[in-house]
Amino acid sequence: MKTVRLNVLDRIGLHTRTATAIARAAACFEADIWVTNTNGKRADAKSPLALMTLGVKHGGEIELGAQGADADAAIDKLCTLIREF
Amino acid sequence: MDHCLRGIAVAPGAAVASLAWLDRSSDSAPAAFSPPTSPSSQREWLAAALSECQQAWSELTSTLRTRGDHDGATIFEANVALLDDPGLHGLVESYLVSGHKVTHAWAHAVNEQATALESLDDPLLRSRARDFRDLALEVQAILEGRSAVPLTASIPADCILVARRLTLPDAMRLDTSTLRGLCLVEGGGSDHVAIVVRGWGIPVVVGVPGLDASCTGKNAVLDGDAGVLVVDPNPRMLEQYQGRIERMQRFDLWARTWRRDPAVSRDGQPLKVYANVSAPTDVDATLGSGADGVGLLRTEFLCVDRSTLPTELEQTAYYRSLSQRLGKRRILVRTFDIGADKTLPYLALPPEANPALGCRGIRLALTRPHDLLFPQLRAILQGFAGNTARILLPMVSMLDEVVQVRAAGQAILEELDRVSVPRASAVEFGIMVETPAAALMIDRWADEIDFLSIGTNDLTQYVMAVDRGHTELSGLADAAHPPVLRLIDRVAKIARQHDIPLGVCGEFASTPVGVALLMGLGIDSLSVHPSAVPRTKALIRSLEREQVTRLARAAIDTHSVGEVYELLRQELDSDLWRDLLRSRPAPAMATTVDTREHSPYDQ
Numbered sequence: 001m002k003t004v005r006l007n008v009l010d011r012i013g014l015h016t017r018t019a020t021a022i023a024r025a026a027a028c029f030e031a032d033i034w035v036t037n038t039n040g041k042r043a044d045a046k047s048p049l050a051l052m053t054l055g056v057k058h059g060g061e062i063e064l065g066a067q068g069a070d071a072d073a074a075i076d077k078l079c080t081l082i083r084e085f
Numbered sequence: 086m087d088h089c090l091r092g093i094a095v096a097p098g099a100a101v102a103s104l105a106w107l108d109r110s111s112d113s114a115p116a117a118f119s120p121p122t123s124p125s126s127q128r129e130w131l132a133a134a135l136s137e138c139q140q141a142w143s144e145l146t147s148t149l150r151t152r153g154d155h156d157g158a159t160i161f162e163a164n165v166a167l168l169d170d171p172g173l174h175g176l177v178e179s180y181l182v183s184g185h186k187v188t189h190a191w192a193h194a195v196n197e198q199a200t201a202l203e204s205l206d207d208p209l210l211r212s213r214a215r216d217f218r219d220l221a222l223e224v225q226a227i228l229e230g231r232s233a234v235p236l237t238a239s240i241p242a243d244c245i246l247v248a249r250r251l252t253l254p255d256a257m258r259l260d261t262s263t264l265r266g267l268c269l270v271e272g273g274g275s276d277h278v279a280i281v282v283r284g285w286g287i288p289v290v291v292g293v294p295g296l297d298a299s300c301t302g303k304n305a306v307l308d309g310d311a312g313v314l315v316v317d318p319n320p321r322m323l324e325q326y327q328g329r330i331e332r333m334q335r336f337d338l339w340a341r342t343w344r345r346d347p348a349v350s351r352d353g354q355p356l357k358v359y360a361n362v363s364a365p366t367d368v369d370a371t372l373g374s375g376a377d378g379v380g381l382l383r384t385e386f387l388c389v390d391r392s393t394l395p396t397e398l399e400q401t402a403y404y405r406s407l408s409q410r411l412g413k414r415r416i417l418v419r420t421f422d423i424g425a426d427k428t429l430p431y432l433a434l435p436p437e438a439n440p441a442l443g444c445r446g447i448r449l450a451l452t453r454p455h456d457l458l459f460p461q462l463r464a465i466l467q468g469f470a471g472n473t474a475r476i477l478l479p480m481v482s483m484l485d486e487v488v489q490v491r492a493a494g495q496a497i498l499e500e501l502d503r504v505s506v507p508r509a510s511a512v513e514f515g516i517m518v519e520t521p522a523a524a525l526m527i528d529r530w531a532d533e534i535d536f537l538s539i540g541t542n543d544l545t546q547y548v549m550a551v552d553r554g555h556t557e558l559s560g561l562a563d564a565a566h567p568p569v570l571r572l573i574d575r576v577a578k579i580a581r582q583h584d585i586p587l588g589v590c591g592e593f594a595s596t597p598v599g600v601a602l603l604m605g606l607g608i609d610s611l612s613v614h615p616s617a618v619p620r621t622k623a624l625i626r627s628l629e630r631e632q633v634t635r636l637a638r639a640a641i642d643t644h645s646v647g648e649v650y651e652l653l654r655q656e657l658d659s660d661l662w663r664d665l666l667r668s669r670p671a672p673a674m675a676t677t678v679d680t681r682e683h684s685p686y687d688q
Binding site: 009010011012015016017020023024044046047048049050052053055058059083084085 | 159160163164166167170171172173198201202205207209210213217430431433435436
């Protein structure tokens with residue numbers, strides 16, 4: 001299992017566009033991938049709706065976690081993606 | 086007895102027609118429909134319904150893209166993608182497994198997910214939840230055996246359409262060629278639907294209470310300027326509105342007929358009307374509109390919908406093709422006006438607390454000259470080979486910014502000459518006057534500047550200290566306020582003294598009030614949206630330069646914007662101008678890359 005903390009820099013945080021982008025990228029991996037917000041609420045990274053319900057705003061901190069065969073690759077890919085927002 | 090209902094004006098204009106209520110919920114299942122019963126066939130049924138909807142939605146998205154609405158298409162696609170959400174489908178599955186019918190499973194799963202979004206108390210998410218529900222309803226309709234009745238079949242021609250609300254897909258499906266107006270019971274001015282309908286050219290009013298199916302067939306007046314629907318208007322009101330509509334139609338026809346002629350005032354003073362080009366699709370519109378040239382070529386569209394900056398080669402090809410299509414016409418090329426608020430993720434711009442006051446435009450270009458400034462300058466200077474290259478710099482607030490760009494331009498020219506690459510035969514540098522700093526310093530900078538373009542949208546924002554996208558304070562974001570007029574007057578005087586061509590390219594330039602005041606302040610040219618060119622020329626032709634000059638001088642002397650409008654109403658009292666002054670300025674056309682803080686395409 002691997003976890004990483006990062007900030008979502010997109011101007012409006014985790015909304016449709018960013019949530020869909022993360023879900024699409026996460027769907028390519030077998031691992032279980034999740035995102036946790038600062039309130040401890042956890043969402044399946046492959047579900048854009050769940051990501052949107054985390055209420056992550058511009059600059060908000062999230063914890064990205066993955067467990068499974070390609071967990072490391074998943075984390076790397078998603079981190080790169082989120083940092084480019 | 087006439088019945089006057091107030092709402093929110095979304096799109097200007099007036100219409101007199103009969104009302105037609107749109108009620109989608111009356112689509113009923115054909116009697117012979119029997120849904121499948123086994124769980125596996127239920128899943129197949131859902132998959133088939135989804136697939137049918139996805140097909141229809143993807144066609145709608147293509148339509149949006151061909152219309153040039155890339156932002157709209159992207160957001161619609163993102164909304165559509167939500168319907169593939171694994172969490173949603175997991176919920177549906179659990180309902181199916183516990184024995185529910187797929188129609189029930191889908192409806193409840195959608196409701197749970199939408200409610201989760203709505204419960205966060207975030208207006209943007211609530212708006213998304215509504216779009217999500219709307220799309221899910223289309224799937225629901227198919228599951229229940231209701232075929233989507235084509236909208237055009239149920240709407241009579243030449244009517245004012247009335248509905249509780251309009252979903253985005255439905256708005257995109259409407260055949261607007263015979264629609265005279267749109268009136269919605271629910272909704273606000275900045276919903277997605279409002280953005281789409283503004284481009285239709287018919288009056289639209291939303292938030293009008295007290296309407297239902299019983300209004301069908303009644304005669305009505307829809308006033309998209311005042312935001313009012315009058316049902317069963319009395320004869321006098323009918324006559325007034327009909328008169329107004331006929332005058333506007335005659336004016337528009339006159340404007341279209343004579344659009345290719347140069348615009349000359351009634352007392353023989355010419356004023357050039359150029360077009361604002363935001364994307365390649367605007368070039369055809371520009372050529373057909375009668376514009377005298379391009380007063381503002383926005384280049385940001387070259388940067389969107391991709392993952393890297395456009396290369397020098399790509400840019401050169403574009404400028405070259407533009408230069409060839411537009412020939413010797415005047416073209417002002419504005420260098421990239423981007424900043425932290427524009428969604429160009431690959432630039433990895435650090436977020437700013439105040440993007441409107443941050444590192445954008447020429448400032449950003451000068452901090453990243455090798456990827457932003459030099460390639461663009463090189464491309465423009467090569468693309469305009471054989472012609473004059475006119476380079477317009479955005480967000481200038483210091484003379485040094487101009488000096489540096491000129492020096493860079495000079496170095497590039499020398500280099501191109503050294504290797505014998507064809508390049509522009511003449512080069513001019515001009516600045517956007519959008520910061521108060523620039524407006525106040527023009528006299529000292531005159532020697533370094535070949536032409537000027539006042540960006541009234543941003544200038545008004547900075548002078549009146551108001552966010553141009555602010556809804557409650559939108560009355561402040563009006564260039565007719567005397568302080569803004571005074572600054573424009575100052576710039577105009579200095580431009581005249583130093584013989585520097587002066588244009589205006591903001592929204593103000595295409596409004597009747599703007600045309601009158603700017604002409605009166607001695608501006609040389611106006612640059613407007615291609616669709617507004619014919620009308621702008623017609624407005625110029627309807628005015629006397631001498632009269633508006635007196636008007637502008639008086640306007641500068643007033644205490645408030647209210648007095649300015651009062652003056653205009655008193656002085657411009659022809660039937661035509663009385664009608665024109667009644668209209669509010671048309672809202673800005675959505676551009677591909679927008680400097681507004683709260684873009685209507687926010688997700």
